[in-house]
Amino acid sequence: MNPNSVFDDSWYRVRGLKLNLLPSVELIRQSYGGEFWYVVCDKFGHRFFRIREATYKFICHLDVSNNVEEAWEKTLNENPAEAPGQGDVIKVLSQLYSNGLLKSQKSVDIKFLLAAKDKQKAQQRKQLFSSLLFLKIPLWNPDPFLRRTIHLFSWCFKPFGFLIWLLFFSIGISVLLGEWGRFSDAANSILSLSNLPYLYLSIILTKALHEFGHAYACRRYHCEVPQMGIMFLVFNPLPFVDVSASYGLSQKYKRVVVGIAGVVVEFFIASVALIIWANIADGAFARICYNIVITASVSTILFNLNPLLRFDGYHILCDLLETPNLQGRAQQLMKYWVEKYFFKLQAGPCPVETRGEAVGFTFYFISSWIYRFFLMMGILLFVSKKFLVVGAILAIVFAFMWVILPFIKGLKYLFFSPKLMNMRARSIILSFAAISALMAFLTLVPFPNYFRSDGIVKALPHQNVYASVTGRLAQIILPSGSMVSEGQVLA
The missing domain is CATH 3.90.930 (Outer Surface Protein A; domain 3)
Known part of the structure; x- marks a missing residue:
């Protein structure tokens, strides 16, 4: 000590x-x-x-x-x-x-x-805006229902259940490879107005079953599930379930099972929906199945299963690596390095104990920020192409959460942190110099910028030429795209 x-x-x-x-x-x-x-x-x-x-x-x-x-x-x-x-x-x-x-x-x-x-x-009052973006409204205590029905799904947690899941998942992958052209073409209309009701219905259905997967896995290990309700994720209502009791499980593999159960359920649903979609004619039911495949696979991989976001994949990774609060400790390490090497402060003890932890935390911190940035930009561009107003609203929300709030916290740290008491002026100058250099680099240094688009090249002025008498074209002398001069015979 x-x-x-x-x-x-x-x-x-x-x-x-x-x-x-x-x-x-x-x-x-x-x-x-x-x-x-x-x-x-x-x-x-x-x-x-x-x-x-x-x-x-x-x-x-x-x-x-x-x-x-x-x-x-x-x-x-x-x-x-x-x-x-x-x-x-x-x-x-x-x-x-x-x-x-x-x-x-x-x-x-x-x-x-x-x-x-x-x-x-x-502190809770300061986090009011954040809580409004991720507001949870409990509606039901599902624990009595889960206790009565857990025996119906106990086989899912046994080797036989895994084999059934693996069979459907393998068939689903095979069907996807065989129908890839048709499947990818249908994705172009995923955000069309006519498809939005099917998309949202699919999201509600798959996410509800996802949460029941967590709930039954938690109940499987005799942990109480006290709440189920609606969570407003950036004002978008989605189902949620409280399985925090699984934190108290002493065995790591049980916590991992509870964490991954929702993803396993969604992949199973996606496989079944894909098999049905590939074998029925186009129609309302086929569109529902297609949207279920998208929401239960693509969105699950991008969000729930990805450990770079604080969803299921993150908690699974923390348990597998036996590293609790991975994101928080990575942020503490970055703050420690900034204070020690940038502000030249007498920093406290290092948040990590080994070089391997330092490398791993640094890699995780940088990777998570890069992934979140490109994911955010991808969502904005994808949505803005179809709904400009919605994209603008999302841009404002993201800018507030990712730019304005961190900037305010940074200013508060610079001007009021007791750690900077003896070198506050120097720290403020260094910080604003670094920000100015970054802004100058982003705005003044030219970056390659190009895009692909279909178009028609034509001369201005141009005029359509028509034959004044009936006839038949016997021969084309010059191929299309050839350079010609005035008076030259074309055909």
Whole structure:
């Protein structure tokens, strides 16, 4: 432990508190990267927090017979090198209390911890716009229904179920290769006005089944599924289900199964719909099947399964690599490097422990930003070709989320961060110089710019020539495209 991180000026406010966890709180051990972590699970509130083993030992010492300082001293005596510092203890207690997971013998003891709850509410108010873009409205508790019907789908989680899925998936791939020309031609009308009702119906259907896939997988491992409802993703209503209870599963493969279940369901639906589409005549049902194939395969690969976005693929990758909060840690590493090498600050401890982690986090951070940028531009261009107004609205939303908000956060950091107190002017000048250099590069340096388009080349002025009498063309002397002069015989 770093000696500078052991003590904290606010320790006197919490040292005498006698706190302990509520009976509804469960601590579950998990293994990540060879280290043991513990998940703090609130069975009733469905909240989950991941803590290190040393912090877990401190929490275990919290009871009515020990105050906070006594519990911390016991932890320090057991493992001086790994024990949490006083500042870390205050953060853990604040987080637990702000989420209603701690109880105290005296209500007056916990006034200091109320500040954490007020801070959390202030943070929620700051995130109001973001929450409006990703608003969730719970409508139903599906857990009783899942308990009654899980036996109907238990075979899906066995080798026989996987073989059935693999059979349909293989047939679907074969059909797609055989019908590729027809399939790709139909994609040209995917955003036509006549197809939009079919497209949206397909999205609702496939995403609902996707969420049920997660729900049944979660219930398969005896985890509660308390909520199902509608999520407004950039004002677009889509179904959602709360399977956060799977975070508490101790075995990695079970968490991966819950995470990938929705994608597996969508690929199965896409395969069945593709087989049906290829064997029926054009019509309303064929159009629905085609749109199901698109929404359950293409959109799933671009969004849900892609680990560069924070959807299913991201959580699956975190579990497979045993690296929790991959995106957050990658951002912390980038911030650490900027502060240390660009602003020349005395940065704190490095967020990574090995060179391999540093390379992996850097690669992930850069790749995710590049992918998000090109995905965003692709969506804007694709939508704008059909619906200019909708494309303009999306451009405003994306600009606010990707440009304006980060710029405001950057300004707040530059002008108000305590870390820059002694070199604020220098940091501001460096930042604006870097931004100016980037803008100059993008606006002044010429880039190759070309596009392909069909067209007709004709002379101006031009005139159509017609024969004044009836006749038959016997011979064409000059081929099309030849250069000619005035008076030359053409045919």
